[in-house]
Amino acid sequence: MLSIVVIIYILLIQQPYQTYQLETIQVTLASTVELPCSIGQNIEPTNPAKIIWIRDDRADIVSLDSVITVRDRRLSILTMDSMDREERILRITNVEEQDQGLYRCVRGDITLNEILLDILIPPRIISHSPEHMRKTIREGHNARFSCTASGRPTPVIVWHVNGLSRPAIVTTITGKNESILILRNVSRFDSGRVDCSASNTLSTVNRQFLLHVKYKPTVTVPFHLSYFRLYDSVTITCRACSLPSTTLFDFFRPKQVAPIINDVKDKFDEFINQTCRQLTITLYLGDSSLFGAYVCRARNSIGISHADFVIKELVQSTKYVKYITESRPSTSLSSSSSIVTTSLTKIKSAEDDDASKRHAEYSYKTSNTIKTEVIARKNQAYQLSTSLVLILVLFIISQC
Incomplete structure (x- = not known):
């Protein structure tokens, strides 16, 4: 039993002396951090070794007791000695990305403290495509954008098109933290902003691209069919x-090369916005040949488009507009028409008088018939009542 105790004691004596636990400290760039290291005075009082700070990844001795041994004015040692404790605090001001790493505080062959210094870095977009931040492409083609971001923790890259998450193909290259956006079959409505956003726990940064989608003209007219009278102004x-902007913009007749010039009273061309123009003409319909089909045609470097519309002649009922297609009647014809009209009027009046007489006779006969029937019914009722009285008188006499 005694031998086992002796063996355990020897093993404990040979065990390395440890008074530390691995610690991680996170700091941001340009901040100040203090790495603590202390030891009690009553521990190994006979050990004359000094307290040393070592940076493991570089194998640099940063300090010897209270003296900094590297050329870096940002580093200093805060010394605090008391009756029962010695402290050598390594202080780093204006922290830089290169300060990240493992730091150990040792005394002789004993490690007193071990600290992993983790530098938090805000996200940065270190490269992007296109470099000039603008992209012009034809409608129906694919548009490609890319962003590469750095930071700690590793930033997450998100894309938006005109403020919205548009369906697209996004590829992330993990090793470089590069994100590639491919917009397939772009339309004119995709023109605008394409935003690349890189975010981590510290902040978010953006890059804004401008996308211009080229497309051939879209031509519209308010009405495709309109009715007007001859000699109207329309x-x-x-x-x-x-x-890009329209280069050819005018009114044409179908299958005609030259724009309409004749019978145009007024013409006004104006820009509505950066991409739209409006053309207005006033046309005098002084000839029936001006009724028919028309074309508004526009062309740019991408292509040509047109819109059709038709102007038709407005013709009223022939009862009122015979003067449009016939000549004015002569005086003799007018007189004859008046005579015929007068005769017809007289005949109609005579017919009306005859009909009135027949109606009066019918009414008189009907009235007399009704009166006769009423008198006959009254007589029948009187005779019936007289008979009843006579029968009653005879019945009374017979009883007496």
Whole structure:
């Protein structure tokens, strides 16, 4: 039993002396951090060794007791000695990214403290494509953007198109922390901002690209069919939107190369915004040949488009507009028409008088018939009542 106790005692004596636990300290760039190291005076009082700070990843002796041994003015040792404790605090001001690593405080062959210094770094976008932050592409093609970000913790990259999360293909290259956005089959409505955002626990940074989508003109007219009278003045508007701007913009007749010039009273061309123009013309319909189909045509470097519309002649009922297609009647015809009209009027009046007489006779006969029937019914009732009285008188006499 005694031998076992002796063996355990020897093993304890040979066991390395440890009074520390691995500690991690996180700090941000440009801040100040203090790494503590202390030892009690009553522990190994006969050990004359000094307290030393060592940076393991570089194998640098940072300090010897209270003296800094490297050329770095940001480093200093805070010495605090008392009756029962010695402290050598390593202080680092204006922390830089290169300060990250493992620091050990030792005394002789004994490690007193071990600290992992973790430097938190805000996200940074270190590269991007396109470099000039602008991209121009034709409608229907694919647009490619990329962002590479650094930071600690590793930033997460998110894409937005005009403030929205548009369905797209996003590829992340982990080793470089590069994110690639591919917009397939872009349309003119994708024109605008494409934002790349990199975020970690500290902050968020952005890069904003401008996307320009080129497309051929889109031509619109307010009405595709309109009715007007001959000799009217008609105002027609046409709007064309395109990128790049429209170079050809005018009104044409179908299958005609030259724009309409004749019978145009007024013409006004204006820009509505950066991509849209509006053309307005006033056309005098002085000839029936001006009724028919028209074309508003616009062209830019991408392509050509048009919108059709039709102007039709407005014709009222023939009872009121015979003067449009026939000549004015002669005087003799007018007189004849008056005579015929007068005769017809007289005949109609005579017919009306005859009908009135027949109606009066019918009413008189009907009235007499009704009166006769009423008198007959009264007589029958009187005779019946007289008979009843006579029968009653005879019955009374017979009883007496």
